[in-house]
Every structure is written in C-alpha cells, then in structure tokens.
Amino acid sequence: MKEFDLQELEVATDSFSSSRIVGKGSHGSVYGGVLKDGNHVAVKKQSLGLQKLRDNTKLENEARILSSLPPHPSLINLLGISHDPFGNRILVTEYMPNGTLHEILHLSASPLPWSKRVEFAIQIAKGVRFIHESDPSIVHRDIKSANVLVDKNWNAKLADFGLAIRLNNKDELNLPAGTIGYLDPSYTTPSKLSTKIDVFSYGVLLLELISSRKVIDVLESPASIVEWALPLIERGRMTEVLDKRVRLPRYMGGTIKQLLRMAARCLSPTECLRPSMGEIVANLEGSIVRPVRLPLSINFIGDIILKILRRKTFKFGGTKRKEMAPITCADHDMRSCDCSKKMSKGTLLVREILADFTLK
The missing domain is CATH 3.30.200.20 (Phosphorylase Kinase; domain 1)
Structure with missing residues (x-):
C-alpha cells in the first residue's frame, strides 16, 4: 500500500x-x-x-x-x-465529487430519475455481494445512504468500512454495531453476526432510494420507514411508497415493484428467508425493462395503424370496437401532447404507439 x-x-x-x-x-x-x-x-x-x-x-x-x-x-x-x-x-x-446518496436523496433540489435509482440499487448490491463472497466473507455492518458515494460519472460506490468485520475473525470483540433505522433488530449479540444483517440494511436502503423518505423521520407517523412502507407493500399499495416528485414511466413500473418486493424480502424478521446478495443482484438485473427506440418514420407508423384499422374488430383499452377510437400514446392523449412531434423526429417508442392495442 x-x-x-x-x-x-x-x-x-x-x-x-x-x-x-x-x-x-x-x-x-x-x-x-x-x-x-x-x-x-x-x-x-x-x-x-x-x-x-x-x-x-x-x-x-x-x-x-x-x-x-x-x-x-x-x-x-x-x-x-x-x-x-x-x-x-x-x-x-x-475523490467522489457528487457526494453521498443521502445528500442526493434528501438535500438536492433535483430528484433522481427512476432509471438512476435502479442503477444505484444494482451497483450497491454488487458491492455488497463482492464483500460477502470474498474469502473469508466480510460483513459491512453499516450500509446506509450516507456511506454510499457517487463519483463524477454518477456511479454509486460503497464506502466507510470502519465497522466491517470478517466472519472468521474469532479474536475480535464483535459487539453489535450499526446505525439506528438501518440496523437489523435481530442483531443483538455477537453470535448473531452474519451477512444477512447487511441484507436487512440493504432492504432499508432500497425503501429510502425509492421513496426519498428519511429512514427515521420524527415528523412522520410512523417515524420508521420500515413500519410505514412494509404494510403498504404487503397490501399491494406500492404506488404510495414512490417518490411523488418524479413521474414513473410505464415501462419501469414492473421494475420498481420488483425492487419493493425485494426490499420486503430483505426485511423479513426471519433471517433464513432473506435472500443472498447474489440472488438480489440476479433478480434486480433480470427485472430491468429498457425501452427500445427505433427510427420510425410517419409513413411506417401510418402503415401499422392502417393495418390495424383494416381488421373488422379490434380491442382498444380492453374493449372491442368497430369504429376508430381516439389514439393515445402510453402516457398521454395524442390530441394534447407532443407525441406527434416525436413521431416526425423518429423518436417515439413503438410501445407508446401500440401500448393499448390488443388485436383479437
């Protein structure tokens, strides 16, 4: 060194x-x-x-x-x-010029876009997986947004290993340590030390990343982000957990829901039911849906629509119709949004044109 x-x-x-x-x-x-x-x-x-x-x-x-x-x-x-x-x-x-994830989530005037939140979630998970899979395994013990730093290229990196410990180190006094709000409540004695306490903390961090709510906020009820978010996830009311400052693109809805389901698994009070970081990385990477942008001309789009209209019946928005229905893109009314401009520039997504069409 x-x-x-x-x-x-x-x-x-x-x-x-x-x-x-x-x-x-x-x-x-x-x-x-x-x-x-x-x-x-x-x-x-x-x-x-x-x-x-x-x-x-x-x-x-x-x-x-x-x-x-x-x-x-x-x-x-x-x-x-x-x-x-x-x-x-x-x-x-x-040097990490973009500061900590905590500052970005809670102090920045510009909220993170959803794609970057997913990217951060995977990058952090890969860092934790790496130390867990080292030989011998390392437990960070203080995973939190303040210990995630962001470099000049907006990549997230896990930092502050002051409390980290190797699982095979029998000589150290492994008293429980961590930060309230992120700390696994079952980690009460040295014998409870395992990689699953990092998994719990990562689950809390996921909730914070998706909601932009502080982990402990005495101005809210309940004050704990875990006690607030988990019941909503369990009841299927996941949209109530999302950061309301940022519109969620339709194509990312499934990915964000998968992140919330994974957070709930990480926070299981039963340690053996929590996933490994390897499983978390594989699951999150597998849940990503990226929009495919193709150079579409107006004529090409027109051909698609004409072929649809030549059918005697078609479904639009789940209802059979025989007449031309108002055409909407995935997120807007074509009569009031700028999708037509996007069409002329060749940047409109195929999914935005046909998202609501289901042919019989």
Whole structure:
C-alpha cells in the first residue's frame, strides 16, 4: 500500500482546513484535496474525539479491510495511507465529487430519475455481494445512504468500512454495531453476526432510494420507514411508497415493484428467508425493462395503424370496437401532447404507439 507523505497531504488540504471538509462521520472527517501531481483525493482523518481517546481502531480497520480486497467498481478505491505525528492512521481514497446518496436523496433540489435509482440499487448490491463472497466473507455492518458515494460519472460506490468485520475473525470483540433505522433488530449479540444483517440494511436502503423518505423521520407517523412502507407493500399499495416528485414511466413500473418486493424480502424478521446478495443482484438485473427506440418514420407508423384499422374488430383499452377510437400514446392523449412531434423526429417508442392495442 502506498505511503503518502504527511506534508504533501497538509499542502493538498490547506493543513486540513475546515473549509476543505467534504464529509463527517462518527469516526472522522473527510477533506478534499489536490495532490502535487494534480489528482483530486479525499483524505480521511481521525475525529478530535477519537484522537483524545487515542482510539484509531476504526481507520485502522478500514485500511486493513480495503487493502485486503482487489479493486471493484462498486467499492471506494483506497489509494494509500499516511500517519499524523502521533502515529494515527490517515486514509487517502479517490475523490467522489457528487457526494453521498443521502445528500442526493434528501438535500438536492433535483430528484433522481427512476432509471438512476435502479442503477444505484444494482451497483450497491454488487458491492455488497463482492464483500460477502470474498474469502473469508466480510460483513459491512453499516450500509446506509450516507456511506454510499457517487463519483463524477454518477456511479454509486460503497464506502466507510470502519465497522466491517470478517466472519472468521474469532479474536475480535464483535459487539453489535450499526446505525439506528438501518440496523437489523435481530442483531443483538455477537453470535448473531452474519451477512444477512447487511441484507436487512440493504432492504432499508432500497425503501429510502425509492421513496426519498428519511429512514427515521420524527415528523412522520410512523417515524420508521420500515413500519410505514412494509404494510403498504404487503397490501399491494406500492404506488404510495414512490417518490411523488418524479413521474414513473410505464415501462419501469414492473421494475420498481420488483425492487419493493425485494426490499420486503430483505426485511423479513426471519433471517433464513432473506435472500443472498447474489440472488438480489440476479433478480434486480433480470427485472430491468429498457425501452427500445427505433427510427420510425410517419409513413411506417401510418402503415401499422392502417393495418390495424383494416381488421373488422379490434380491442382498444380492453374493449372491442368497430369504429376508430381516439389514439393515445402510453402516457398521454395524442390530441394534447407532443407525441406527434416525436413521431416526425423518429423518436417515439413503438410501445407508446401500440401500448393499448390488443388485436383479437
């Protein structure tokens, strides 16, 4: 592992100036900096409270876990380490300019589009699957939106491995740890440690990602996102869980419902009924429906419609008709939306033209 010179990091961060802080946690502060070679980095330094207690175990643990893993596109990349004058560990990681998923969901004025939410869900799941399938398995123990960082290309990466632990480590004092709201309520003793506690936390994160509601919100009733969302999912009222600020495209409805069903499985109080992260990744990737855009001319679309109209009877919206019915696209009335403009530009989806037609 590369050893960075402390002086270089001090220059890069203006002597760890408070103006350079890009993130804070219970274990330390993260400073944005530019190295002498021009590379942007994030420098994680122990919090003042832990410095006074001379407790550097969390950063030591994070460095040990990350350095033992090969690079993975869904995990934060550890570039190297350094030490302060007292011997405390300092971590240097890649810089993630788009901040945390928590900030994006709860502080940004622009809500995430549904396609990006699904992409994030899969990327995070792949990161957790990777550490669970390492040898020996690693349990993160603190999966939450604040520990998911987003890079310049808008890819999500799992970060903050201060509480992570290997399942075969019998020498560590594995006291339950995590964040209230995300923490598996059945994880009450060291013997309960398993990869399934990460699965529970991931299920909570899925609900947060889909609803944009805070995991614990004392202004809501119930305050817990789990207690609020699970009954709605179980009753089939899934649309009430969705972030109302963003219109859900029709073709994505099935995918989002599948994410909510998966969240419910992850949150099962019976640990053995929760899926593995491998199953979660396969399920979510298999549920994706992407619109296929074809270069359609007006004449081509007209030919399709004429062929339909030549039939003596046809179904439109589930009802047999013999007369021409008002034609609508999948989401709008053709007489009032701009679909006709899309047709002329050749960008209208086939599904938008024929979504409601069912030939006899």
